[in-house]
Amino acid sequence: MAAVGQRGTVREFSGFNSQEDAAKLRKAMKGFGTDENAIIEVLTNRTIAQRQQIKLDFKTSFGRDLIADLKSEVSGNFEQVIVGLMMTPTMYDVHELKNAIKGAGTDEGCLIEILASRNNREIQEIVATYKKEFGKSLEDDICGDTSYMFQRVLVSLATGNRDEGSHVNEEQAKTDAQTLYEAGEKKWGTDEVAFLAILCIRNPTHLRRAFEEYKRIANKDIEASIKGEMSGSLEDALLAVVKNMKDRPAYFAERLYQSMKGAGTDDNTLIRVMVSRCEVDMLDIREAFQRMYGKSLFSFIKGDCSGDYKKILLQLSGGE
Incomplete structure (x- = not known):
């Protein structure tokens, strides 16, 4: 953090x-x-x-x-925010992950958001605390609740073993871009494993360079190719990884916007992002939100939320 x-x-x-x-x-x-x-x-x-x-x-x-x-x-959303604020970041993530898995249905968005955005140390602390808190490994719970390539992406992210250096191997970046192109756009069908092996392992600086090279080769952004080649939770997971590698505050700004736009509010996502980022990078998220949507985060929350929990979120947003 x-x-x-x-x-x-x-x-x-x-x-x-x-x-x-x-x-x-x-x-x-x-x-x-x-x-x-x-x-x-x-x-x-x-x-x-x-x-x-x-x-x-x-x-x-x-x-x-x-x-x-x-x-x-x-009670209700007010309780959810207050209790979240009283937890340590690791414990908060652990309980959010457990809530995403337990019961009928799975909150794939929560699993993706946390595992795609936390660094290696944070992931490793989450895994250790999850086991201590619930007596079962996070990986076992993920495997019991998800399937196919989506499961494999989450398991890969949950190792907390990404290269976190900043070195860019120029030749490797070009090779990675070509591999991604040949695994998707260039062939009939998609080699999802190739996407996983590159997107979940390489360091962010290297990936940003590979994405630039990919756009030159494919004449489109890597996000556009993922949207065209994948679907469902796997698409969402890989897009989240790419967006976090490119611009993490923009990723969270989008999560906040999506939680509030249209009819109804995705309170769980809205609360989780506000609580988990208010002490980390909320100023950057605010700036990204304003840039991307032409409206302040404060005014969006003010117009979308109701009840006492709105007061807390407005406070966490840092004001106008």
Whole structure:
């Protein structure tokens, strides 16, 4: 994760006093009714590390679990955002992945989003924590819930073993571009394994150079070829990988836009992206959103969402 405050909208709160914050939260939940504004004011203006200290001091001062108390006081989307903010990034990802897999149906978009956008260290921490939390490996759960090439792409990403260097081998980039062209556009049918072997292994800088070379050879972007050659979840997964290699903030800006456009809101995606990126690169995502859609993220959330959870998301967006 990026350094605190580097490109996030949530920064370390100066004059932070975890015991005072714990007392404010207890007061907000004690007695009849809940002071949701007080909860929002504290939790959206503290970093993950500061919230963890508040949670510890809450238990020390009151002998109560802060997350359990919050859950008993709030519900719905408001609860979902607040509980997400109280988790560490790794634990939040782990629970989002589990929720995407368990029960009837699978949230493929969630699986793709997390596994395609996290770095090797983050993926490895997710895998270890998932096993510890649920007693079953993430790979086993993925394999039990997905199939065919889509499954293989997710399993590959879940190894957390991508080259994370920045070296570009010019000849290899040209060879990779040619291989991708011959695996798709140039032949009848598609060699999906060739796409997986290149897109899930090479480092981002090398891939960006290979994508440039691919456009020269195929006379179209790699995304256009994936859309023409693949379909369904496999198409979505490989497109997500390409977009993350090219411009991660733009990928998340698109995820946010897609979650809010049209009738109804994909609350799970909207909340997950806002919670998971607010301390990492939300400033970059905001800029990408404005550039791509000609409207601020703040105004889009303001016009699309309703209820108290909107206040939290507007705060996490960093304002107008």
